[in-house]
Amino acid sequence: MLHMNDNALHTVEARIREQAAAYCASNNVPGFVAGVYHAGEQVVVAHGTANAATGAPMLEDTGFLFGSVTKVLTTTLVLQQVDRGLLDLDTPVVKHLPDFALTAPGAADKILVRHLISHTNGIDADLFFPDVKGRDALKTYVHRLASSCGALFEPGERLSYSNGGMIVAGRLLEVVTGMSFPDLLERDIYAPVGMKNSGTSAEQAILRSTAIGHFPDPRTMAARPTGMFMLPDTWGPAGGTPIGTIADLLAFGRTHLAGGLSPSGARVLSAESTALMQQVSYDMATPNVPPMGLGWVRYPFGDTTVLAMSGASPGGVSILCVVPEHDLVFAAFGNTPGAIVLHDRILQRLLSERLGVRIPTLISEPEKDVDLTPYVGTYRSDQLRIDVRIVDGQLEERTTYEPADESQERIFTEFAGGMTSAPPQRYVPIRPGLFAPAGYPLETFDGYLRLLLVSYHDVRDGRARFRNGGGRLTRRA
Structure with a gap:
């Protein structure tokens, strides 16, 4: 050292x-x-x-x-x-x-x-x-x-x-x-x-x-x-x-x-x-x-x-x-x-x-039996839609880009290297409201890549109002 x-x-x-x-x-x-x-x-x-x-x-x-x-x-x-x-x-x-x-x-x-x-x-x-x-x-x-x-x-x-x-x-x-x-x-x-x-x-x-x-x-x-x-x-x-x-x-x-x-x-x-x-x-x-x-x-x-x-x-x-x-x-x-x-x-x-x-370790062992139902639904922000459902005890998120016009679509598509929709991503529950992308060792998130974790916020009447991924909020539609 x-x-x-x-x-x-x-x-x-x-x-x-x-x-x-x-x-x-x-x-x-x-x-x-x-x-x-x-x-x-x-x-x-x-x-x-x-x-x-x-x-x-x-x-x-x-x-x-x-x-x-x-x-x-x-x-x-x-x-x-x-x-x-x-x-x-x-x-x-x-x-x-x-x-x-x-x-x-x-x-x-x-x-x-x-x-x-x-x-x-x-x-x-x-x-x-x-x-x-x-x-x-x-x-x-x-x-x-x-x-x-x-x-x-x-x-x-x-x-x-x-x-x-x-x-x-x-x-x-x-x-x-x-x-x-x-x-x-x-x-x-x-x-x-x-x-x-x-x-x-x-x-x-x-x-x-x-x-x-x-x-x-x-x-x-x-x-x-x-x-x-x-x-x-x-x-x-x-x-x-x-x-x-x-x-x-x-x-x-x-x-x-x-x-x-x-x-x-x-x-x-x-x-x-x-x-x-x-x-x-x-x-x-x-x-x-x-x-x-x-x-x-x-x-x-x-x-x-x-x-x-x-x-x-x-x-x-x-x-x-x-x-x-x-x-x-x-x-x-x-x-x-x-x-x-x-x-x-x-x-x-x-x-x-x-x-x-x-x-230090940022994420310790995941909790068992986290209720996933508050997070299911569709979340939106400007030209972005995220559909969340439960599959095999995990959350599955499907992200879709919905361009407002041809010009926006062209710029976004070039910026993203030609990809306008991501394949579905599975998330494992860490604790209520916090999820990690499936398949990653937990030490992945100790550093800058903690941004890969997803959180849900403001649960009211059994439903989260906001999803946060990469520091960006989307709101329940």
């Missing part, structure tokens, strides 16, 4: 290189890049191929889509405006965005700025993909919410991972600063943090080494390149468009380690706002949904908290983890969706071997 005072990261570098090579070979992941900053030292490891179509190698400074890691950048931008007195977290969003509305009359009026960045806003827009380009993309997104998307719950009442909330926050930033979201991101995050190789468009990305995503071919399981590089401009603040390198993400993570001071010493965020982002803003008190800060998700590993956000892009997945009490940042990108398992394994190894953190 490497002890805290052993600062040489070369052992960590060698182990990540070995781990990445083995996982990528056995799971058909073309390429992987990861970096660790710890106590003043930093390493970056690259492996494999950035683009299977061209054979371009994955390099230490290859760029990749941040995906939802962008949500922490967007939240940082919001808190900057709070520091400057342009925004108040407890102000209704409609004060700044009078045209912000949802299909349920009056629902948007109750949403505060804080609800947007703590995923407690209830906006039912997780798969809402308006295909709009250019400077007015976010304005158009907010305008179309009024006729397309409703509310899942009352603001502040529950927690549900919210792309829509972050996109509305991006539009809010445009209105209060008078700048487009991409320009603001470049001026107020990329520049002061020192994210020298980050951009916000495919036009910028093509000028340097950039990875693309891949999906497993259903017939051969070999990785095939994605047909869509990035999501529409409407998804910029939620993670559709920002691109950068591992070194850039490590610099951003270090800024949050250092109370808002960038590695070059520039003040990016006040110490108070940096701390506020890291504090619990909502806790659902269920193992599959870690407590939420502002922007950050707070993963408990025993007594150690890992501030984290992962980010899916078409055929790729990134992650950024910050461990304040151990002065450590970990960032990674793999160019198939399955690379999230490798992210999780490296994170747990860093915690246990590098930092000496004891990772």
